[in-house]
Amino acid sequence: MADPQQIQRLLIEIGEDVACRHYHEPRAGVDFNLLAGLGLLTPINTRIPPCEAHGCPLLGQCEHEADFAPDSNTRTPRSNRKFRRAPKGADVAADAALLDRLASEHRLAALVAGALRGGKASVFTLAQALLEADLAQVEAGGETAPAVRRRELGAFLRLVEALGWVQFEDGGLTLRALRLPEPLMPPAGPSETA
Structure with missing residues (x-):
């Protein structure tokens, strides 16, 4: 951690x-x-x-x-x-x-928050999201080297675990969102009382 x-x-x-x-x-x-x-x-x-x-x-x-x-x-x-x-x-x-x-300002914060919109995500889902971000960068004519390597993603996940944002489960294969910072929270759906 x-x-x-x-x-x-x-x-x-x-x-x-x-x-x-x-x-x-x-x-x-x-x-x-x-x-x-x-x-x-x-x-x-x-x-x-x-x-x-x-x-x-x-x-x-x-x-x-x-x-x-x-x-x-x-x-x-x-x-x-x-x-x-x-x-x-x-x-x-x-x-x-x-x-x-x-x-919360790091380039991986939005990627992690997006993958955790449903409350849980596997580390494989996060790795795929990172790969898709890299592919989008290449397709846009940008840098061909990955902006973030999986090692940095792993280090970022350990940091946000220590910060109390997420918890590893299933022997480290799944992440559960505990407390994402306000700017990274998914938008609230329509109110049921409206």
């Missing part, structure tokens, strides 16, 4: 330093793509500092350290592996309750 307090502790720990996906992500158990999608982290995609420059605790032990050495192969992908805390990340470091609002 992506516990809001765990996210807050991670953001406090990062502070103004560099956060490395290879060190922080496994320790915190939180997907960095999700944190970047929420606006809490900003990927460093140019002038990526070598590990020794930010004092990585895994220095001398990490299999990825050579990727960031100044004389490393320039074809080795380095972007989206080191991050800085974004201004929203500093806000959440001060108040974890902000995650509820940020999650």
Whole structure:
């Protein structure tokens, strides 16, 4: 589960330093793509500092350290592996309750709420909705790479579970809506008293 307090502790720990996906992500158990999608982290995609420059605790032990050495192969992908805390990340470091609002503004929030209109949805229904959104993007002449990967969807679902929006059932195969934020609630049908 992506516990809001765990996210807050991670953001406090990062502070103004560099956060490395290879060190922080496994320790915190939180997907960095999700944190970047929420606006809490900003990927460093140019002038990526070598590990020794930010004092990585895994220095001398990490299999990825050579990727960031100044004389490393320039074809080795380095972007989206080191991050800085974004201004929203500093806000959440001060108040974890902000995650509820940020999650409701995330690009997956409407997709999840739409799939849960009937109160329940399988994880397969959610994966299909994500695939359909990606196909619509391609058909519209947009980006061919998925905007959101299934891993980020899984991380988002664990976050909204921790926030009390949903509950996993049937061994994790089904989601039940518990409390969706007001902007994501399905429109009410016509009143029976009217």
